Amino acid sequence: MSERTQVGIVGAGPAGLVLAHLLHLRGIESVVVELRERDYVEKRVRAGVLEQGTVDLLTEMGVGDRLAREGLVHEGLELRFGGRGHRIALSELTGGRAITIYGQQHVVRDLIEARQAIGAPLLFEVEDVRVGELDSERPSIAYRHGGERHELRCDFVAGCDGFHGVTRGAVPDGVLTQLEHEYPFAWLGILAEVPPSTDELIYCNHDRGFALHSLRSPELSRLYLQVDPDDDVERWPDERIWEELHTRFATDGGWTLNEGPIVEKAITPMRSFVVEPMQWGRLYLAGDAAHIVPPTGAKGLNLAVADVRVLADALAAWYESGDDAQLRDYSQRCLRRVWRVQHFSWWMTSMLHRVAGADSFEQRLQRAQLEYVCSSEAGARTLAENYVGIPD
Numbered sequence: 206m207s208e209r210t211q212v213g214i215v216g217a218g219p220a221g222l223v224l225a226h227l228l229h230l231r232g233i234e235s236v237v238v239e240l241r242e243r244d245y246v247e248k249r250v251r252a253g254v255l256e257q258g259t260v261d262l263l264t265e266m267g268v269g270d271r272l273a274r275e276g277l278v279h280e281g282l283e284l285r286f287g288g289r290g291h292r293i294a295l296s297e298l299t300g301g302r303a304i305t306i307y308g309q310q311h312v313v314r315d316l317i318e319a320r321q322a323i324g325a326p327l328l329f330e331v332e333d334v335r336v337g338e339l340d341s342e343r344p345s346i347a348y349r350h351g352g353e354r355h356e357l358r359c360d361f362v363a364g365c366d367g368f369h370g371v372t373r374g375a376v377p378d379g380v381l382t383q384l385e386h387e388y389p390f391a392w393l394g395i396l397a398e399v400p401p402s403t404d405e406l407i408y409c410n411h412d413r414g415f416a417l418h419s420l421r422s423p424e425l426s427r428l429y430l431q432v433d434p435d436d437d438v439e440r441w442p443d444e445r446i447w448e449e450l451h452t453r454f455a456t457d458g459g460w461t462l463n464e465g466p467i468v469e470k471a472i473t474p475m476r477s478f479v480v481e482p483m484q485w486g487r488l489y490l491a492g493d494a495a496h497i498v499p500p501t502g503a504k505g506l507n508l509a510v511a512d513v514r515v516l517a518d519a520l521a522a523w524y525e526s527g528d529d530a531q532l533r534d535y536s537q538r539c540l541r542r543v544w545r546v547q548h549f550s551w552w553m554t555s556m557l558h559r560v561a562g563a564d565s566f567e568q569r570l571q572r573a574q575l576e577y578v579c580s581s582e583a584g585a586r587t588l589a590e591n592y593v594g595i596p597d
């Protein structure tokens with residue numbers, strides 16, 4: 206079956222769904238094709254920290270009602286090291302900007318509901334997706350759905366299919382430059398059915414390794430432990446996880462960590478990855494399809510949203526006036542933010558993790574950096590303005 210649309214979007218993660226809705230608001234048609242089933246996509250627990258700019262955009266798009274009701278606005282965070290906590294006053298340091306805790310799966314659910322409410326095409330459980338003729342004026346997305354083969358002809362293809370998707374691989378060899386950095390640690394993340402032990406996120410540097418206390422709701426805590434990249438989740442029974450969390454979060458003044466049933470447990474490796482440019486022919490890569498950041502800066506989802514905001518504006522300009530200047534500038538404009546965010550994520554990761562084999566000199570440098578950020582307004586502001594998100 207042969208079909209036609211203006212923009213073909215591969216992937217219904219945050220990037221693909223935000224792009225589809227932004228285009229709809231500009232009167233531009235799109236079709237979204239997604240490998241997984243709806244239920245799986247809506248329950249996939251990943252990121253949970255939304256920058257101010259992401260919240261503002263979702264609100265302007267008209268998909269922010271539940272976010273406004275259920276999102277938890279945080280105006281600060283804690284850095285904990287040497288048995289003491291230090292508050293970074295995010296909002297005071299950034300003219301009132303803040304972060305909002307709202308799970309990625311909820312963002313995705315809200316966007317899917319909005320898409321369905323307008324009756325626009327969003328196909329789940331699509332198989333064997335292939336993109337082609339990307340260097341022509343009529344690129345295509347071929348796929349199988351409901352037992353039939355389809356070919357979708359588009360003006361543009363948006364590759365929003367994440368790090369393991371197919372669109373990036375459709376670019377001929379030698380066009381894209383891949384820049385990568387592997388970190389010598391991973392995060393063991395848990396979701397626990399217990400009220401958070403803190404009102405604000407705690408980023409903890411400890412001799413035994415990094416730990417993070419985050420949350421998803423007033424009833425759900427999200428906690429992370431730095432582990433080795435080759436560690437196995439089977440080696441981490443619940444009792445061992447809680448014991449290690451108690452040890453790393455302990456303060457001189459005494460602090461209580463609430464325990465509860467662990468309902469999810471997974472180890473995620475850490476890497477930085479960027480392709481340059483983020484475009485070839487009529488294929489535009491966005492989000493994790495083009496870049497991965499370590500989660501320490503809480504930026505993956507926010508970066509995906511920032512990319513598609515630029516892409517939607519550029520496509521709208523092209524459809525409105527035939528002007529392709531913004532499309533030509535897409536990659537360069539996104540990469541400026543990507544590299545700022547890569548640096549911030551690398552900086553946070555280096556400042557907070559325990560590097561195996563680090564000598565005393567390197568450990569003292571790390572402590573000096575932490576103390577500077579917590580004692581100097583300039584140091585704290587650098588963290589705060591990057592964490593809440595640098596405006597365009």
Ligand SMILES: Cc1cc2nc3c(=O)[nH]c(=O)nc-3n(C[C@H](O)[C@H](O)[C@H](O)COP(=O)(O)OP(=O)(O)OC[C@H]3O[C@@H](n4cnc5c(N)ncnc54)[C@H](O)[C@@H]3O)c2cc1C
Pocket residue numbers: 215216217218219220221238239240241246250251252253254309331334365366367368369370371473491492493494500502503504505506507509
């Ligand atoms: C396990 C994990 C934990 C994370 N935790 C955090 C965190 O704590 N904090 C943080 O800031 N960030 C985190 N991230 C990063 C953040 O979730 C991503 O940056 C964000 O999801 C990027 O959105 P995206 O839309 O670009 O990609 P994705 O969310 O990956 O969406 C891509 C979509 O494309 C679909 N797809 C893939 N291949 C195909 C295909 N061939 N055809 C059609 N569809 C396809 C996928 O099923 C998926 O729905 C985490 C990521 C992972 C993997």
